[in-house]
Every structure is written in structure tokens, then in C-alpha cells.
Amino acid sequence: MENFFNQFFESIGEDKNREGLKETPKRVQELWKFLYKGYKEDPKVALKSAYFQGVCDEMIVAQNIEFYSTCEHHLLPFFGNISVGYIPKEKIVGISAIAKLIEIYSKRLQIQERLNTQIAETFDEIIEPRGVIVVCEAKHLCMSMQGVQKQNAIIKTSVLRGLFKKDPKTRAEFMQLLKS
Incomplete structure (x- = not known):
């Protein structure tokens, strides 16, 4: 990891020995362990251990x-x-299991559409509900900081399974609950 950062600093014209950068490789390595810890956790276990009849x-x-x-x-x-x-x-x-499921999948390299789908599919497979819906609203810094540089853009995605896909009234009830 240290070699990677030394090459990176050199490629952008930075001094790897500058005071503020000396410990950066170690700090980033610890940060990345946290940001990508979802690869070390099984999302199915998070749900299996937290449901009840x-x-x-x-x-x-x-x-x-x-x-x-x-x-x-x-x-x-x-x-x-x-x-x-x-x-x-x-x-x-258990409600905390839903949050845990989201955390596990979000702590991986992702795209928003796949994040939604993984949550819905895992929920559907383990809990076997009559229907599940996942709605995500997100701000993407890749869209804000480079490329089109749109600072206020929010991307919304949804995945519907079962009754939420088949029954417009069920879907409308969910959307109404989100508004209230």
C-alpha cells in the first residue's frame, strides 16, 4: 500500500516525505478497511439472524x-x-437488520442501481415477503466534482418485487407513507 501511495504522490508532483503526507498511506489503509468492510460480511447472515415468525x-x-x-x-x-x-x-x-443489510452492501464498491437490487433480492430470498420495495436517493460526488459538475443533482432509483410490482395501490400506499 505504501508503494502505491508513493507512486501516486510522485505522479501528481507531491513530495511523499512532506510532513502532512508521511502517515497518509497508513491513515488511508485504515479508512479503506472501514469503507469496504462489506466484503468481509455476509448480508444473508445479517437477515437470517434477525427475523422471527x-x-x-x-x-x-x-x-x-x-x-x-x-x-x-x-x-x-x-x-x-x-x-x-x-x-x-x-x-x-428486526428493523436494525434492515440498516445492517444496507450497510453491508453500501460498504463495497458500488453503483446505486446494483445497491438497490442487492438489498431487494437478499430481502426477498431470506424473508420471503409478499412484496418488497427499495427506494434510494443519493448524491454522487463523481457528478458534482468532475464531468458535468452538477452540484444539486439527486439520483433516485427503485426496485420493486411481489405486490409492490403487481399492485399499483400497494405501491401508492408506500409512496404516500414516504411523503408523510
């Missing part, structure tokens, strides 16, 4: 769960909020 058959919504991730195209952050709704069949999941 439930009696609820109405919609459950976990709204505005904040996340930070890294765009795999430019290695710049994107961040925002994810909301997850589901209609249980037999299993109900």
Missing part, C-alpha cells in the same frame, strides 16, 4: 436510512438515504 400482514416501512458508498467508476463517494418497505408473509425482520 410474525403475525403482521400489513406494510412495514423503514424510511430514510442513511448510507455512504463508493462509486466503482471513479472511486468517489455517493451518499443518501434508502427506504425499504415490505409486506410480510410469515417472517418479520
Whole structure:
């Protein structure tokens, strides 16, 4: 890792021995361990260990769960909020498990569309709800800092499964809950 940063500093014309940069390779290595810790965790385990047989058959919504991730195209952050709704069949999941699932997938090199899909597919596979929906709103620094340089752009994506995809009323109820 140190050689990588020494080459990087040299390529941009920086002095690797400058006081402010001496410990940077170590600091960044620790940061990267944290930012990409999702590769060392199994998202399915996060859900499997946190569900229980439930009696609820109405919609459950976990709204505005904040996340930070890294765009795999430019290695710049994107961040925002994810909301997850589901209609249980037999299993109900602890709310903190939804946040953990989001964290595991967001702590990997990502694109927003895949992040949404991975969350929905894992939820669908482990919890087996009658429907699941994942909505993500994010700001991408790769769009703000370079290229088109649009500072206020927010990208919104959604993934729908089961009743949320089949039934417009179910989808509308979820969207209304997000507004209130």
C-alpha cells in the first residue's frame, strides 16, 4: 500500500516525505478497511439472524436510512438515504437488520442501481415477503466534482418485487407513507 501511495504522490508532483503526507498511506489503509468492510460480511447472515415468525400482514416501512458508498467508476463517494418497505408473509425482520443489510452492501464498491437490487433480492430470498420495495436517493460526488459538475443533482432509483410490482395501490400506499 505504501508503494502505491508513493507512486501516486510522485505522479501528481507531491513530495511523499512532506510532513502532512508521511502517515497518509497508513491513515488511508485504515479508512479503506472501514469503507469496504462489506466484503468481509455476509448480508444473508445479517437477515437470517434477525427475523422471527410474525403475525403482521400489513406494510412495514423503514424510511430514510442513511448510507455512504463508493462509486466503482471513479472511486468517489455517493451518499443518501434508502427506504425499504415490505409486506410480510410469515417472517418479520428486526428493523436494525434492515440498516445492517444496507450497510453491508453500501460498504463495497458500488453503483446505486446494483445497491438497490442487492438489498431487494437478499430481502426477498431470506424473508420471503409478499412484496418488497427499495427506494434510494443519493448524491454522487463523481457528478458534482468532475464531468458535468452538477452540484444539486439527486439520483433516485427503485426496485420493486411481489405486490409492490403487481399492485399499483400497494405501491401508492408506500409512496404516500414516504411523503408523510
